[in-house]
Amino acid sequence: MHKVFVGDKPIVLTSEVEKETDFKNYLLDTVNIGKVIRDLRNSQWSEVRLIHKNPDKLLSKFLKKLPNVIAGGGKVYNERGEVLFIFRNDKWDLPKGKAERKETIEETSIREVEEETGVEGLEITKPLETTYHIFKRNGRHRIKITYWFEMKTTFKGKLYPQEKEGITKVEWLNKKETVKALENSYANIRTLV
Numbered sequence: 020m021h022k023v024f025v026g027d028k029p030i031v032l033t034s035e036v037e038k039e040t041d042f043k044n045y046l047l048d049t050v051n052i053g054k055v056i057r058d059l060r061n062s063q064w065s066e067v068r069l070i071h072k073n074p075d076k077l078l079s080k081f082l083k084k085l086p087n088v089i090a091g092g093g094k095v096y097n098e099r100g101e102v103l104f105i106f107r108n109d110k111w112d113l114p115k116g117k118a119e120r121k122e123t124i125e126e127t128s129i130r131e132v133e134e135e136t137g138v139e140g141l142e143i144t145k146p147l148e149t150t151y152h153i154f155k156r157n158g159r160h161r162i163k164i165t166y167w168f169e170m171k172t173t174f175k176g177k178l179y180p181q182e183k184e185g186i187t188k189v190e191w192l193n194k195k196e197t198v199k200a201l202e203n204s205y206a207n208i209r210t211l212v
Contacts, residue, residue: 020032020033020035020074020077021077021078021081021151022151022207022210023081023151023152023153023162024150024151024152024153024205024206024207025056025059025060025152025153026060026206027205027206028059028060028064028065028066028067028206029066029067029206030055030059030066030067030068030069030081030153031066031067031068031069032047032068032069032071032077032078032081033068033069033070033074033077034070034071034072034073034074034077035070036070037068041063041064041065041066042064042065042066042067042068043058043062043064043067043068044067044068044070045067045068045069045070046069046070046071047069047070047071047077047080047081048071048080050069050084052084052085052160053160055067055069056153056160069081082162082164084162085153085160085161085162086159086161086162087161087162087163087164088117088161088162088163088164089117089118089124089127089164089166090115090116090117090118090127090131090163090164090165090166091115091116091118091124091125091126091127091128091131091165091166091167091168092113092114092115092116092128092131092132092165092166092167092168093113093114093115093128093129093131093132093141093143093167093168093169093170094113094147094167094168094169094170094211094212095114095132095136095138095141095169095170095171095172096169096170096171096172097171097172097173097174097175097191098173099191099193100193100194101191101192101193102191102192102197102212103132103136103138103189103190103191103192104189104190104191104192104197104200105135105136105180105186105188105189106180106186106187106188106189106190107184107185107186107187108185109203110203110204110205111200111201111203111204111208112204112205112208113167113208113211113212114131114132114135114136115128115131115132115135115165115167116130116131116134116135116184124166125143125168127166128143128166128167128168128170129141129143129170132170134181134184135180135181135184135186135189136178136179136180136181136189137176137177137178137179137180137189138172138174138176138178138189139172139174139176140172140173140174141170141171141172141174142170142171142172143168143169143170144168144169144170144171145168145169146166146167146168146169147167147168147169147211148167148210148211149164149165149166149167150164150165150167150207150208150210150211151163151164151165151207152165152205152207165207167211178190178191197212
């Protein structure tokens with residue numbers, strides 16, 4: 020099972036058919052993805068489920084329905100165990116961004132964290148869950164596939180929000196502050212933190 024978020028509501032990719040309650044079922048092979056996105060945004064449903072008999076092909080078949088944008092990002096810890104957050108579009112988020120040509124996804128993730136926050140000396144400690152969300156750019160829906168990595172740093176310098184990317188704040192948040200920030204964040208970020 021995979022979840023692809025449209026705002027905070029998921030499109031669940033599954034091979035299990037269940038009786039509809041607060042969600043709607045569609046067959047993945049024949050679905051009109053634009054209609055599903057509109058219906059999910061404009062309805063009381065908590066989610067939409069796209070069903071395919073082969074669980075191993077769910078994600079690859081779904082990803083062919085819309086153009087893909089590949090991104091990398093980081094959940095960064097400092098020596099005090101605080102997590103690095105950015106504030107963009109009136110929401111708390113983790114730093115991430117689009118991959119550039121001839122760049123590994125690990126290089127993308129480190130570069131984007133550095134550019135968006137000013138933090139240096141990043142070291143990847145392990146890969147995290149990949150997240151998927153649908154967004155609209157130039158009138159077309161796209162799927163952003165974000166590869167996440169846990170990172171650590173001993174950086175103690177000044178934090179610099181990348182204002183041209185709409186980032187207004189960069190902060191190290193402790194556990195209590197992180198819980199509060201997640202109340203005003205995205206569903207796919209909450210799954211990582």
